[in-house]
Amino acid sequence: MATTTDRSRRAFVMEEAVAILTRTPATLDALLRDLPDGWIAAHEGGNTWSPFDVVGHLIHGERTDWVPRARIILEHGEARAFDKFDRFAQFAVSEGRTLSSLLDQFATLRQESLRELAALRLTDADLERRGRHPELGVVTLRQLLATWVAHDLDHVVQISRVLARQYTDEVGPWRAYLRIISGTQG
């Protein structure tokens, strides 16, 4: 548990987590909507994801991961493992869609998720309830919700990194100063 003077760690507080979760759709909307197609389809080579792929992944998470897993913990505890999360579902789900329609859908689904989360009226005791991850083993509801927040931010990082690295060659000597391109810290 973080102390009040340590600014590098925070203890999970529901309202603070919801404050981040609420903002993610608008953040991605501001960053991505109506960007030129080349940026939207940009990736980091090989099988890495584009901003378009990431938004599809976040949509799939709203449908099958966060609130559904919270419900499994509350209803079944450790007796029933979570369903496995399909990290590649977005490729089929997003096919032929526009980025705008994906952003709209993510915003709608996130709003619904947060409404459902509020309706659960979780107590501090609830947050300590345990479930079973198919690979990671025993986890708590509190850890699941903290992961939801960090996962959102991880993908904001990923999208911004993918975009920045498109200019790896174009920045010339400044490469040395841009951590996101030089890779010294990301």
Add this chain to the structure above:
Amino acid sequence: MATTTDRSRRAFVMEEAVAILTRTPATLDALLRDLPDGWIAAHEGGNTWSPFDVVGHLIHGERTDWVPRARIILEHGEARAFDKFDRFAQFAVSEGRTLSSLLDQFATLRQESLRELAALRLTDADLERRGRHPELGVVTLRQLLATWVAHDLDHVVQISRVLARQYTDEVGPWRAYLRIISGTQG
């Protein structure tokens, strides 16, 4: 120069660069405005920067770095080195300010910067004009503008990473899956 089929690199195109630069203030606004204070003051330990510090740094960049340096290149070429950029100016400038006022100011300054950039009516030949960085040596205007874009995105990455890492302990076993926390890629 990127080929059209390589999605991991893009050649610098003014309109595409401006598309990103235009969006940064709204992205940071969506992510940060009215967040609980603990998030705004969060950092990564030691002398690392908080989201509050980063917005101040971006404000200082609008005032002294990007368009001012473009003007030095256009007016003086390699004959006059850029003024050094003060990476710590924000600590004095931001003192006692609210995050909201910093976000407002950044949005206003960015709008002005982009208006000035448009007024320069840069040609392809202008983009190849050279200036002199006090440490990096000869750079082109094209590299300066590409760096402006990557620098914005680098700081979106930084802010998101700082926030995500606050939950390093709270995510429990999921740490292994969150690249932003495990540090395997950032």
